[in-house]
Amino acid sequence: MSQNNLNKVILDLVFSANNKSSEKEVLQSCLPKYLHLLKCNAAAILKQKEADEWSVFHVEQDSQNYDIHTFLNIPIKNSNSHCSNQFYSQTYTFSNYGRITFLKKDNPIDLDIFAQIIPALQNLGQILISHETQVIKKETQRSLKRRMDIQSMSLELIQASAFENNLLTGEASSTPHLFHFLGYTKEDIPTTLEETTALVHEDDVANVIQAIADHQSGKNPEYYSEFRMRSKSGEWFWVEGRGKLLATHHTQKPHLLIGISQIINKRKNAELELIKAKEKAIESDRLKSAFLANMSHEIRTPMNGILGFMELLEDSDLDEKTRISYMRIIEDNGQRMLNTLNNLINISKIEAGQMPIYNTHFDAIETAKEAFLFFNCEANKKGLELLSRIPDYKHHHVFSDQNKIHAIITNFTKNALKYTLKGSVELGFIQKRNRPTFYIKDTGIGMRPKEQQTVFEQFFQVNDNKITRREGAGLGLSICKAYADMLGCKIWVESEKDKGSCFFLSLPNYQHMLSD
Numbered sequence: 001m002s003q004n005n006l007n008k009v010i011l012d013l014v015f016s017a018n019n020k021s022s023e024k025e026v027l028q029s030c031l032p033k034y035l036h037l038l039k040c041n042a043a044a045i046l047k048q049k050e051a052d053e054w055s056v057f058h059v060e061q062d063s064q065n066y067d068i069h070t071f072l073n074i075p076i077k078n079s080n081s082h083c084s085n086q087f088y089s090q091t092y093t094f095s096n097y098g099r100i101t102f103l104k105k106d107n108p109i110d111l112d113i114f115a116q117i118i119p120a121l122q123n124l125g126q127i128l129i130s131h132e133t134q135v136i137k138k139e140t141q142r143s144l145k146r147r148m149d150i151q152s153m154s155l156e157l158i159q160a161s162a163f164e165n166n167l168l169t170g171e172a173s174s175t176p177h178l179f180h181f182l183g184y185t186k187e188d189i190p191t192t193l194e195e196t197t198a199l200v201h202e203d204d205v206a207n208v209i210q211a212i213a214d215h216q217s218g219k220n221p222e223y224y225s226e227f228r229m230r231s232k233s234g235e236w237f238w239v240e241g242r243g244k245l246l247a248t249h250h251t252q253k254p255h256l257l258i259g260i261s262q263i264i265n266k267r268k269n270a271e272l273e274l275i276k277a278k279e280k281a282i283e284s285d286r287l288k289s290a291f292l293a294n295m296s297h298e299i300r301t302p303m304n305g306i307l308g309f310m311e312l313l314e315d316s317d318l319d320e321k322t323r324i325s326y327m328r329i330i331e332d333n334g335q336r337m338l339n340t341l342n343n344l345i346n347i348s349k350i351e352a353g354q355m356p357i358y359n360t361h362f363d364a365i366e367t368a369k370e371a372f373l374f375f376n377c378e379a380n381k382k383g384l385e386l387l388s389r390i391p392d393y394k395h396h397h398v399f400s401d402q403n404k405i406h407a408i409i410t411n412f413t414k415n416a417l418k419y420t421l422k423g424s425v426e427l428g429f430i431q432k433r434n435r436p437t438f439y440i441k442d443t444g445i446g447m448r449p450k451e452q453q454t455v456f457e458q459f460f461q462v463n464d465n466k467i468t469r470r471e472g473a474g475l476g477l478s479i480c481k482a483y484a485d486m487l488g489c490k491i492w493v494e495s496e497k498d499k500g501s502c503f504f505l506s507l508p509n510y511q512h513m514l515s516d
Contacts (some may be wrong), residue, residue, distance in 0.1 A: 023131040031060035038109055040102040044071040047098040071101050090114055094125030160262035168255045172196050178261050183232030201228035238268035302333035343475040350482040362402045363395050368438050371409040372427040385424035404483040411476040412440040412503045420444035441502040447495040456481040
């Protein structure tokens with residue numbers, strides 16, 4: 001082959017390599033031409049993975065089959081070294097990429113031609129390195145995008161955002177995930193600390209600032225705070241902020257707060273429920289202890305009275321008037337103990353779901369009046385005025401359980417008399433919230449707001465030092481609540497400490513008012 005023809009072939013090799021878009025296309029185009037030019041039987045590209053580790057990347061060969069491992073066993077530096085199986089080899093090394101090895105059977109490779117194609121081999125090496133760089137870059141970009149997609153999906157799943165707040169400039173940036181959960185668009189996401197703070201509940205802002213200051217001063221190893229953040233709709237959500245302060249090359253003082261903000265509404269609500277449950281359990285335990293002590297008092301006291309006065313009745317020298325008074329005391333104590341036992345039985349039936357309902361047609365107003373006026377004697381003894389604000393001509397006919405309506409009014413009245421030291425107790429009937437409603441109003445000691453929330457729970461009793469002697473087991477109002485629920489009624493209390501209370505019994509809507 002003449003020198004001009006050889007130069008043309010070499011230029012063709014360079015041109016064909018330069019115009020291919022991938023490593024594979026470059027090698028498929030060039031290697032057969034190298035084989036033809038050098039009259040070789042096979043050629044292989046070996047890529048260097050580690051210092052002494054190589055792998056076959058691409059092989060071109062003629063019609064005969066060669067063992068690929070042959071290429072791996074050829075020394076890197078050689079000059080027509082004679083290999084096993086009557087092969088001669090020649091290798092050219094590409095810097096930072098690998099090497100190309102040619103094999104020729106029976107005869108040595110023409111070194112003059114090989115030397116002249118080295119510029120083309122150099123060009124091939126540069127192209128291969130360039131393609132590999134592009135492949136690595138694309139793989140890196142794909143890997144980075146995949147990691148970012150995973151990170152974004154993870155933040156979305158846990159309803160969290162990564163943030164970066166500059167405490168010096170007041171700039172703020174954040175990923176959108178948490179804000180999207182709160183209903184904000186991309187344009188709504190805060191870009192300053194002032195805008196971020198505006199979304200935080202005013203009661204929590206001071207705690208967040210203090211948490212940052214504690215971390216900045218070294219008191220805490222990281223920033224941690226729990227606060228409420230307003231959603232687009234105005235609803236408040238609990239958020240947990242966690243991060244660390246970093247410094248930049250501009251300043252040695254840490255001022256970049258980088259971290260994660262995450263919605264913790266479910267956890268916070270669960271914590272609040274646990275706190276409430278704990279408080280309720282503690283209160284229930286306290287009430288049960290008070291109940292047991294009360295039961296001991298409620299049963300032992302009347303029993304001691306009965307036994308004591310029965311013993312006094314044995315005295316034959318008693319006059320008739322004293323004897324009768326002793327018998328009334330015994331009767332009162334017996335009635336008191338019977339009421340206690342009845343309450344215990346009723347609350348047990350209610351809790352077991354075995355309290356029956358006996359509905360009949362009756363006048364609810366007459367029933368309420370009878371239950372109320374039953375306490376005339378007790379009111380007179382305490383010097384209290386018992387008032388009925390229901391006109392005599394008023395009637396209200398219902399189909400319900402008369403005994404349970406009677407029991408609710410009775411318990412309300414008894415409760416009012418127990419906690420009223422002076423003044424009056426009043427029965428009334430009004431239309432409230434479109435429902436016919438009875439009320440028992442007193443001028444007694446009243447209740448605090450917290451006591452009003454638990455007044456219908458079992459074992460509850462108002463704690464007031466003005467009442468030195470409190471009878472009862474704290475079951476009456478809880479029985480009233482159970483009866484009201486069973487009959488479709490509603491009961492509640494309105495009260496003010498030291499000014500009195502008003503208990504309400506609201507009857508179902510389907511009942512109607514009749515007037516004589």
